[in-house]
Amino acid sequence: MPLRVAAVGFRHGHILSFIAKARELDYCELVGVVEESDDDLSILERAEVERTHATFDDLLNDVEFDVVATAEYYSKRGSVIIKALEAGKHVICDKPMCTSIEELQQIKRLCDERDLEVSMQLSMRFGAPYQTMHDLMHDGLLGEFLAATAFGQHPLGYGTTRPAWYFEEGKHGGSINDIWIHGADMLRYCTGREFESVVAAEAWNASLPEVPHFQVGAQCMMTMTGGPRVMADVSYMPGRSWQFYVTGTDGYLAVESGRLLHRPSGGQDTEIAANASLPFSSPFEDFASHLEHGTERFLPQDEVLRSQMAVLAAQKAADTGERDMAVPEF
Helix, strand or coil: CCEEEEEEEECCCCHHHHHHHHHHCCCEEEEEEECCCCCCCHHHHHHCCCCCECCHHHHHHHCCCCEEEEECCHHHHHHHHHHHHHCCCEEEECCCCCCCHHHHHHHHHHHHHHCCCEEECCHHHHCHHHHHHHHHHHCCCCCCEEEEEEECCCCCCCCCCCCHHHHCCCCCCCHHHHHHHHHHHHHHHHHCCCEEEEEEEEEECCCCCCCCCCCCEEEEEEEECCCCEEEEECCCCCCCCCEEEEEECCEEEEEECCEEEEEECCCCCEEECCCCCCCCCCHHHHHHHHHHHCCCCCCCHHHHHHHHHHHHHHHHHHHHCCCCEECCCC
């Protein structure tokens, strides 16, 4: 029997990659489609699917399936995942997974109690430049890791490319949680270290008076195990998305828009070609193959949850003004 997938929540275009991959894999079958809002059905149209059920509850009562794939708006996403887990379904979601630490703790508890699994669209791990960065660092290219700076600015897209709900109060949940999840996950993956505390985090609006509550600017500084500091700017401002600058005792590595530059201590910049052989093409294929064929997950569940927790801690610090806040443990 194929892996039966139900798509619930078409509020972000990232759901399109889940739909495309489910169609591509011969061991997956899309058996249900839910979008509870009538506000904007354009993503359903782009996915070339039609709603099979008006609500998630209707779907649960009517169809047998194995996995929920969801890209609900951010503050609703956690409740959808929790409902799916309570119904005995595995879940793969767009990032971020949820918007509160309490929701994430409940998700972890349900997975443990019911022997269920979750994954998330942490697609950077499946990109050759970032996998190359991981391999170089794990091979000791930089010596002992000392510090990193990350830039993940994104275009704001107000009134154009971003869905309208982004700017509705209470639905977005914060720009650090929205964007920094990719960068934090990559640095955890590449360094093998955990985020221990949030030294400071700020989120503000200085350029979008039409939506004063929206966090256009977003920055944080965090510590990792052993002492290294990480600074990040993940603002909705003009910039080149995703640049990493990583320093170790033996040199420096920069990853800028897919280009890798290495400078050994006392040496000159040398460009390194991105080259990675990955077992799966995407988080969805990784997750589906694991559930259907028992293959080892390239993106393990524990990694997903720990990266999300670190980012939720940074968002909370920005929202509350708390300093030197420990990242909660599960």
